Amino acid sequence: MIGFGLPLALCALPLALLPLAARWLKSGDVPRLDLRPADGASRAVDLGLTALGVTAIAALVLGISDPYLKGGAVPHRGNGSNLVLLIDRSSSMDDTFAGRAPGGQEESKSAAARRILQDFIEQRPDDRIGIAAFSTAPLQVLPMTTSRTAVAAAIAAQDERGLSQTDVGRGLALAMEMMRDASSLGSRAVVMVSDGAAVIAPPVQDMLRELAAEQGVNLYWLYLRTVGAKSIFDDGRPGESNTPQTRPERHLHLFLQRLGVTYRAFEAESPEAVEEAVAEIGKMEARPILTERILPRRDLDWLCHLLAAIAAGLLALARWFERPYAPRRPAPLMRPA
């Protein structure tokens, strides 16, 4: 859509019809033009001069009226999904995969997660992405949006030191709530990145079941396993203690499996493994989606002024080449004898 900064100036637009009536070059009388041959080049020049005049005035008036392309959201059919990234902000995320404080060339789990997520969203330009974090309490970081810069900034902002607790249940509930803003078309996915879990209280479990049935999300859990920690896929040796209190991760996995939604867990013990898991999620969550693209406002007046200048320059050139049909030098009436 085109908008105008000074729409009143458009009232002068009929002036552009002036070259249809007034001619640009000074004319000389030549009788019976219809009996004289006219070539194609002359016809083109004739039409071209009129067109140039109209163009010059119209472009100038348009340029003065300050046109611009209105920005705004444009519906866009892309390939991606509605994603909510649920990021664990517990203090253990600040450790490396080896369970130590990061030093030297090692990076912490949260830093690795941030780096890999940044790469991930960069490869998926059509996703609508929301970000939530959880530790002691769930925290909505960024509502669902298509703005890449906002998402990148939100992910980069997750480098503050984490808090102690890990309230997975309410974090998941928040992530699913955020799906209400999602585009109706396309798949919905919650990607949870965490390195641990906690017991989910029964009321929260009920709420999660309801939300999962309502929203129909796909759930991915990227479990950043510290070296030495037990696998979530493993029940452990017989006789070993296997209660929600002792092994919350295992039991969260079991709970999520029973939730009745598409669910997949990835266990990663190194940044490379995390990358593989993220690539896997990317492959699974690439389906047509209707999103919006934000277009910035663009000024067009320079284009109009350029056009007017070119047309005026060509008209000046035409004046330069102007000459009379034949020089007016009347001979004496009587030829001297």
Add this chain to the structure above:
Amino acid sequence: MSAGESELYLFDALAWRLARAQPGLREGSHRGRMRGAGEAFADIAALLAHPDPRRLDLRRSLTDPFGGFFVRRFERRTDLVLHLLLDGSASLAAGASSDRQGLAALLAGGLAQAARRGGDRFAMQAIGGEVELLSQPPSRRAGLGDEIRARITAMIPQGQGAAGLIAAAEALPQARILVALVSDFDHAPAELDALLAALSPRPVLPVWLRDTGLEEPPDRFGLVETRDPETGRRRTVLATRRWAARQVQAGRDHRDALRRVFAAHGLRAIEIADSIDMNALIAALEEAPL
């Protein structure tokens, strides 16, 4: 104009001679159809039919087996009207290397002067488009030449086409008239044909005011804005050497086409290019097929 008054006397030598004898009673300098006293022998008639015993043809009367008397009859001279039909359409004012309106004015004045000298009356009509711009009934009064010249010089040419000329031509009398058709002949061959057909039984003296400047535009490169003075149509032209050559060739072809139309009507136009050459004009008039 001060020089012009003397210029008109240069036209005194112009004379025209019609091929056919004209009816008419007024004494003039052209062969008439009336019989009577004169220099040129015409025929013999019975004395009772032409009771002029002074011209009794003795030889014929004596040898007549029935004993009748015969007299000789001679052609009487008669005058005629030189009717100048001036095409005053807007193109008359256009010109590059000639002042066509000035030429027309001088020529009209000169012909009026010559007509007076030759004992003929002079009449004039200037037609612009379908309007009669000027008109002068037949007259022989002194000073008519200067007056006609001044009036044509002051005239503002206007209008387009030959329709007015054709209408005026049709209204002209058929006998005792010589039509001098003065025009730039910026006409299509078909228009000229219609005009000459309208003038048809009358002797016509076409005078063609040509302008070599308009016929041969210079071949300098440039943009030329042309305006048709009759229709007011304007056209921008890209002037190049090729264009100029094409214009010259087209003009030549057009003039040839007009000459063929004249020839088809048994006429030959007197072409005046840019200015009047008096000797050429006198010679052309002598030879004009009238």
